[in-house]
Amino acid sequence: MIYFSMINLSLNKQLDIIVPNTNRALATVLKEASPKELETISKDKDLKSIIGSLLKESSQNSLSDKTLLELVKNNPTLKDLGNVSSTVKELLNTLKSEKNPLPIETALKKFLVDIKELSEPVLKDKIQNSGIFLESKLKNVQNPQVELKNLLISLETNIAKSEIPSVKLLAQNIKELLASPTLKEATNSAILEPLKDEKAPLAQGQKETKSSLVQLAKGVENIVSKLNEQLRSADVITTKGFEKQLAKVEHLIAPKMLSDENFKPAPLGDALQRLNAQMEQSQQLLQNTKPEVKGLFDAFVKIIESLKVIEQESPTPKTALEALLGKKIPQEIRTAVDVLKTVVEKADPVFSKETAAIIPKLSHFSAPQKLSVEEGVKEILSQDLKAVLLKAGEEISKSSHPNQTEILKNVDKLLLQIDYFQLLSHLSNSSSLYLPFSWDSLEEGNINIKKDKEDKFYCDIDLKLKEYGEIKLKLALYEENQINIHIYSDSAEFKEIVKENIASLRSALIESQITPREIRIFDTPKKGVVSPYGVQERQIDMGFEIKV
Numbered sequence: 001m002i003y004f005s006m007i008n009l010s011l012n013k014q015l016d017i018i019v020p021n022t023n024r025a026l027a028t029v030l031k032e033a034s035p036k037e038l039e040t041i042s043k044d045k046d047l048k049s050i051i052g053s054l055l056k057e058s059s060q061n062s063l064s065d066k067t068l069l070e071l072v073k074n075n076p077t078l079k080d081l082g083n084v085s086s087t088v089k090e091l092l093n094t095l096k097s098e099k100n101p102l103p104i105e106t107a108l109k110k111f112l113v114d115i116k117e118l119s120e121p122v123l124k125d126k127i128q129n130s131g132i133f134l135e136s137k138l139k140n141v142q143n144p145q146v147e148l149k150n151l152l153i154s155l156e157t158n159i160a161k162s163e164i165p166s167v168k169l170l171a172q173n174i175k176e177l178l179a180s181p182t183l184k185e186a187t188n189s190a191i192l193e194p195l196k197d198e199k200a201p202l203a204q205g206q207k208e209t210k211s212s213l214v215q216l217a218k219g220v221e222n223i224v225s226k227l228n229e230q231l232r233s234a235d236v237i238t239t240k241g242f243e244k245q246l247a248k249v250e251h252l253i254a255p256k257m258l259s260d261e262n263f264k265p266a267p268l269g270d271a272l273q274r275l276n277a278q279m280e281q282s283q284q285l286l287q288n289t290k291p292e293v294k295g296l297f298d299a300f301v302k303i304i305e306s307l308k309v310i311e312q313e314s315p316t317p318k319t320a321l322e323a324l325l326g327k328k329i330p331q332e333i334r335t336a337v338d339v340l341k342t343v344v345e346k347a348d349p350v351f352s353k354e355t356a357a358i359i360p361k362l363s364h365f366s367a368p369q370k371l372s373v374e375e376g377v378k379e380i381l382s383q384d385l386k387a388v389l390l391k392a393g394e395e396i397s398k399s400s401h402p403n404q405t406e407i408l409k410n411v412d413k414l415l416l417q418i419d420y421f422q423l424l425s426h427l428s429n430s431s432s433l434y435l436p437f438s439w440d441s442l443e444e445g446n447i448n449i450k451k452d453k454e455d456k457f458y459c460d461i462d463l464k465l466k467e468y469g470e471i472k473l474k475l476a477l478y479e480e481n482q483i484n485i486h487i488y489s490d491s492a493e494f495k496e497i498v499k500e501n502i503a504s505l506r507s508a509l510i511e512s513q514i515t516p517r518e519i520r521i522f523d524t525p526k527k528g529v530v531s532p533y534g535v536q537e538r539q540i541d542m543g544f545e546i547k548v
Contacts, residue, residue, distance in 0.1 A: 069427040072420070081417050083444045084434040088112045091410035094403055102401075104392035104411075111385055115439040126436035131386030131418040132425060138380060143373055145186035148220065148365045151358055152178055155223075158355045167350045170226050177219045182212045213368040221366035227359050230350050236281045237344050238351030245275045246344075250337055251513040253330045256482065262510060263321045265314070269307040272333070276300040284343065292339050299336050303329060386418050421446070441465050454478075468494040470524060483509065485519045495521050 072078060088108055095105040111129075113122055128137075156174045159167055177183065236242055251257065252268045279285050279300070285293060306329055314320035324330065349355065369375040381387040393411045396404055417434065424432035430450040435442065444464040451457050461473040472488040489495055498521055509516045 066427075069424070072423055072427060078420050081413070081420060083442065084414065084417050084436070085112060085438045085442070087410060087414050087417060089438070091407065091414065094406045094410060102392070102396070104388060104396075107385075107388045107392075111436070113437045115437050118437055123437070127433060129383045129385055130433060130436045131384055131389070132421050132431070132433055134380070134384045134386045135422075137384070138377070141373065141377055141380070143186055143188050144365065144371050144376055145183060145216075146188050148216075148362075148371065149178065149183045149186050151361055151365075152183070152223075155355065155358050155362070158352060158358070159350050162348050162350050164230070164348055164350060166226070167230060167348070170223065173219070173223060173226075177216070177223070180212075180216060180219075182209075182216050210368070213371045216371060217366055217368040220362055224359060224363050224366055227350070227355070227362075231356070231359075234351050235284045235347070236278050237284055237340070238347045240353075240356055242275075242278050243344075243353060245271065245278060246337065246340060248513060249275055249333065251481070251515075252510075253333050254515065256515045256517065257510070258321060258325070258330065260318045260321065262506065262515065263317055263324070265307050265311040265317075265320045265324065267507075267510065269304060269311065272300060272304050272307070276304065279340075284347070288343065293343060296336055296339060299332065303332055303336070386415065389415050389418075424448075441467060465494075472524065477514075481514050482517050483514050484517050487519075487521045488524045489521070490524045 088111070092105065092108055092112070095102060095108075111126065113126065152174050156171060156178070159171055162168060162171070231239070249268075249271045252271055257263060276297070279296065285296065288294065306327060307324075310320050310323045310327075314323050364370055381391075389411050393408060393415070396407055396411070401407065421432050421434055428448070428450075430448050433447045433449070435445040435447065439445075442463065443466055444462075446462055448460045448462075449457065450459075455478075457475075457477040459473075459475040459477070461475070463471040463473075465471060468489065468491040470489070471491075471494065474486040474488070476484045487495075487498060489498075502519060505519065506516050
């Protein structure tokens, strides 16, 4: 199940793109705006001042930004751009006629993934490299050596109190690595030099730098290898799998899950059985002589048996929940879970979740190229769709390809579409995205993600489907894992499909440890789009909630 925190998008206004000569979407709007609209935007300022103010002022408080946002949304040229995946397909069809495939063809095929083959990591990668965040990524390039330095300092702090001899030796290895000249002198203050020609010979100083990065990468690889060796010999209660299963049990007995809509005895019983099976493999638990720990196994067996009886004797989730609460089973589970968490917390620090979280980040730097700032920039430029298109457009314009005009036309259109979403993101102070995948049933589609000061995330998904027309989904994620889903559609057939699959949706959310607080279906508002968020919540009582 895909949810907002997975994507990890920066929602800050960091795109330095709002100038007519670099953002053609803005240039189009300004060209087609009426004198009155331009007057509203400019407030009697010259164009240079207009653009300067747009870069500095917050869109939430700026009348100019809001006015310009409306012009962007209603601009006929931009409204007729179509969806990105269709443009990519058109460009690929044009490129297919070439006898010698161009590099851009491979890049586009790799980028355009069918929705049926979509997974969480793939979607995250496509969004990050959609072109929308190119300038932001380049602006915020950090020296990877500084990141490695901070990771090693954190790791050294985490394992400082370890009683395992081999881990104490590992701590010494980390100290030596931090004392190396490369990490000791690592800083973000240096200004990045322009990327040099890959074919140019390396100067002596550069060769030494490259050599030092190779040695540094080997040192990181050695540390990661030793850490993984420790984790392989770890007791089961210190593993990530045990932590996840424990968290799943906690989620299923959370107060907001103990409701008629969300509670089912089977998933809870299954989660407890899996946790109990893992406990039976733990030498730390089996050899622990403390009374509260010794009684854990008996407690879990008793709880699991009680759940089986409830499931057999209760025909509905409501009666099962009443029986569960009547026997005070949630309290018994919480008591057992608290004992388990105490045992886990007292394990050697090398097995802590903080240490476990550092390992994959360290692994990233076990290759020398990952420690080079220049290589990091090259990687961004080689994977980001906008960067690839800009490079391809320049190369094709200088070539003698027979389909040069048609290819450049589609490259230009794609770049304009990306500019459009960048402009929307900036003016609305959010992340406005196209759907970065192929879907035959889709005519148009985009996503808009916002985050408020209280760490609530709002996501609007606007779709235009060939068969069901316009569909709007509004999602609100709060308190880390609580979600509201509002669905707007005028298609009776689509609404029926949603109702038939609502139970599967709830189960998938719960399986991903997300609590569905409400799932509502509405008719599409006739005048404007009604927001289900904030003060307008009272305006959407005409919907109905699906309960299962």
